Amino acid sequence: MTNLSLTWSLAACAALAAVPASALRFAATLDSIKVQAEPGRTVTRTFQLRLAEDEQRTRFHSHVEDFWHSEDGTQSFYRPAGTLERSCGSWVTLNPVEQAVDPGKSLDVRLSVAVPAAAAPGGYWCALTVDQLVDPLAAPAGVAVQFLASISVGIFVYLPPIERAARVLDVELTGAEARVRLQNEGNAPLAVEGRLELLRPGSSEIVATVTFPRTTLLLEPANRRWITVPLPPAAELPAGRYLVRAIIDIGLDHYVGVQREMEIRREPGATASP
Numbered sequence: 001m002t003n004l005s006l007t008w009s010l011a012a013c014a015a016l017a018a019v020p021a022s023a024l025r026f027a028a029t030l031d032s033i034k035v036q037a038e039p040g041r042t043v044t045r046t047f048q049l050r051l052a053e054d055e056q057r058t059r060f061h062s063h064v065e066d067f068w069h070s071e072d073g074t075q076s077f078y079r080p081a082g083t084l085e086r087s088c089g090s091w092v093t094l095n096p097v098e099q100a101v102d103p104g105k106s107l108d109v110r111l112s113v114a115v116p117a118a119a120a121p122g123g124y125w126c127a128l129t130v131d132q133l134v135d136p137l138a139a140p141a142g143v144a145v146q147f148l149a150s151i152s153v154g155i156f157v158y159l160p161p162i163e164r165a166a167r168v169l170d171v172e173l174t175g176a177e178a179r180v181r182l183q184n185e186g187n188a189p190l191a192v193e194g195r196l197e198l199l200r201p202g203s204s205e206i207v208a209t210v211t212f213p214r215t216t217l218l219l220e221p222a223n224r225r226w227i228t229v230p231l232p233p234a235a236e237l238p239a240g241r242y243l244v245r246a247i248i249d250i251g252l253d254h255y256v257g258v259q260r261e262m263e264i265r266r267e268p269g270a271t272a273s274p
Contacts (some may be wrong), residue, residue, distance in 0.1 A: 011022040024149040025052040032154040040117035053104040059133040064089045067127045086126035088157045124157045168258040169248025175266045194248035239266040
């Protein structure tokens with residue numbers, strides 16, 4: 001979940017186990033699955049997970065679900081496929097759904113994306129989630145804590161024509177952080193990256209540059225999102241008035257941006273003023 005090319009978690013549970021608690025080790029294709037398609041067509045992709053050589057035989061279960069991010073970017077939410085209007089979850093068929101994998105071997109999940117003939121142009125999304133299952137036959141008597149891996153990879157389906165558009169709604173600076181609020185004004189999820197440039201008013205010299213991590217701006221339940229990054233320390237970026245340029249790249253032949261004069265106050269909790 002984060003630009004959802006990967007979200008993975010370890011869920012602890014009380015289970016019968018003979019081994020000490022540890023995380024499952026594996027290698028997987030963790031980039032988002034992106035599909036360029038047309039209504040009425042079926043496209044196939046493959047997700048692969050390779051179990052480490054010294055792991056035990058492990059069983060996995062795969063399913064598709066919807067996801068989105070909180071507007072402040074701190075949380076990701078997962079719900080049954082079809083919760084969102086722009087869900088492509090009902091278009092995706094998985095094979096296999098459940099499978100045991102031997103040490104050093106791979107789980108290969110085939111995704112068939114059947115786009116309905118009546119699907120409207122734009123971007124649709126869901127997530128492939130692969131969960132490690134408890135194997136009751138492999139656990140002798142005794143209670144221990146077992147950590148179960150859960151991996152989620154974004155699936156994005158794009159039907160032409162795709163309209164990419166975004167707007168910077170707000171910029172905030174505190175004594176420690178910079179925040180930019182963006183709004184998706186197109187018809188598809190946007191891969192977003194960018195930076196803040198801080199200059200002294202009346203000067204062309206850049207005092208500091210803050211780079212934003214790559215993230216994804218969805219369309220629903222909200223098409224707005226804050227992106228937050230730490231500012232350089234006061235020794236590099238002292239309190240004072242700056243010309244702040246927000247420069248956002250959404251994959252077009254030009255940047256989206258805004259600039260304004262703002263004051264950085266280094267007192268704890270202080271928010272910059274325009």
